Amino acid sequence: MPGFANDDAVYLTRPQHMDALFSITMELASELWVLRDRLAVVEQLLDEHGTLARDDIEKAQPRGEFAEQLARERERFLTRVFDSASQAGES
């Protein structure tokens, strides 16, 4: 009843809300990747040097096998994200 408690409110009812939710998902996925990359860099630096300073992380430029490993993980991560959305659309 208008003016009283709405126990089953639905707010995201417009088609544009779906696109907005997708964009939010991408923002979160990007941020998650930044953190995964940062953790991988920290682990690699610790493996190589046993210690690190904050600036080491910022200056680190992944090369060679480590860079290729990160690239594979990025692609696998995003393939899973998009595949899950694609499969949801088929159901």
Place this chain on the structure above:
Amino acid sequence: MTTAAQSAVPDGMRADVELAQRGRSEMQFLQAMRAGLRPLQARLRDRLEKGDALAWDGTDIAGLRAAVDGELAEDADLGIIGAALRWNRSVLTPRAVDAFGERAEDLSAKAAPVDAEAITDRGEEAVPRYWRYEFHGTTGGWDGHEHMGFVHHELVYRYLLVPSFPGDIFGQRASVARLAPREDYTDICDLGCGTGQFTMKLAQTYPGARITGVDLSVSELRYAQRRAAEAGLEWDLLRAPAEDTGLAEGAFDLVTSFILLHEIPPHAIRKVFAEALRLLRPGGDLVFSDVAPYRLRSPYQAWHDDWDAENGHEPWWRTAATTDLAGIAREAGFTDVRQEALGKESYPWVTLARKPGQERL
């Protein structure tokens, strides 16, 4: 792993551009998105090629779009591809600008023009209306950041465009530069030169020529000047529309453009050909390379080009891909007009023509 020797970078890019961790990983994420979408795009293409929607005679792109878009109206993959690419494009420039900002102290010094005052500027009154559009979703336009030329060439190309697009982007520019019919040009004008990616190939191919670069973006011209200087070159650079340069009549023996024409409306394309004729000496050559005509693409690729243009901030791609550039060249007064496809699916697509009259001196 990490801070040893500098990594190999694409042709013509600085090897000493190193981003901080956030900027680097955000740019790499955007590239990985493109890679992550490929399985969806492959499935979508496979479905289309097994059906009837791609039956097409090469003439009516609107009809092809209607047939395929209708077929895909309920397709989840196309929706995800569209939403993902839109988000990707919307954040690309801001992410690249932020990445630059994280390293501004180091990168500003590498981006600064050598002599900004030496770049001639026809002024705001010469800037056409179409220039105000944010092509490719480049937030703020090509001058949306003081160092957009550097940001675009060193970050957007390096992290996204070079790894994402098929073929050798800079090799294509070199191939087109070599296609000009003579080897002894003395005065070359490159219209829509941007940061000088194609201009550099012209300079390398015709080392004896004096080169003029024309573009509407101040920041792209400034970085073109920087790139030229670091290669030991000096170019005359001018901020002006390609269709109205104000340069002297008959001052050049070769006038070029590379992927300029699909950024401008049809009336401007006609004016660019007319301006090129005016700039050339009798017997001078025109070499314009641009997007492939839809009629020469496979039906799937034509559909994809047109869908991507509509969804990727390319307002003039369809008209450029369906316009008879050879006819426009002849109408402008050129002779010996011919067209050549240099690569897969007819890209790069090059229009060559000559200004009639005596052989240039």
